[in-house]
Amino acid sequence: MNVASKLEHHAEELSALGHPVRLKVLRFVVQGGRDGTAAGDIQAHVDLPASTLSHHLKRLVDAGLLTTRNEGTFHYYAADYKALRGLTDFVWEDCCKRGKGTCC
């Protein structure tokens, strides 16, 4: 993946996280572990209409931050921990390389 599209991708991820509801959802799912958290449990946590929440969940999945899996009528969402680590690392990449001294 080239530099420009990597930037676009990470910007998309950050944009997805840049909304109070979605950030709250992501943290809840991150804390829920690898097995994932059911959409209904997420809804109880954020207290919003199902349709509104569904849009936000889709945005997080589209960005590649969450994965989803269905079990019967239940839809489970889990964090893509690798993607998330890649994102938080990206922001710090080459910190201070153009400055004098170190800082990070």
Next chain:
Amino acid sequence: MNVASKLEHHAEELSALGHPVRLKVLRFVVQGGRDGTAAGDIQAHVDLPASTLSHHLKRLVDAGLLTTRNEGTFHYYAADYKALRGLTDFVWEDCCKRGKGTCC
């Protein structure tokens, strides 16, 4: 600072980073070190009209990710490394505490 407003604040920071130009700017400034980077140098890096860039810089400063300092007619922008660290840590806070096993 309470939990809700901390969430709002970090969502605002992430939203500020959730744009390709602003993410590129932030990384450039992060790499520029503590002394900061002049607006003109940033403009050369992103190749955009000054007015457009100025809006993006303001957004990053308003979010608390950049600080600014004037020297004559030059405006220097520097990363608030503490704020940035607080942000990237926040996303991972209490990872897996509601799940079984560990992952982070």
Next chain:
DNA sequence: TTCTTTCTTCCATAATTTTCGAATTAGATC
């Protein structure tokens, strides 16, 4: 089949964001 539960998609409206030329400010230099 009919009903219930769980969740998504459709649709329209409202609100916010992005863009950049033109005008303006602020400081340095002649």
Next chain:
DNA sequence: GATCTAATTCGAAAATTATGGAAGAAAGAA
């Protein structure tokens, strides 16, 4: 003062995002 340079603010159009009721889909139970 006049002028140049560096950068911000104004203003207005275009594009994107956010919200949630209503309708639909998918799985299971009665």
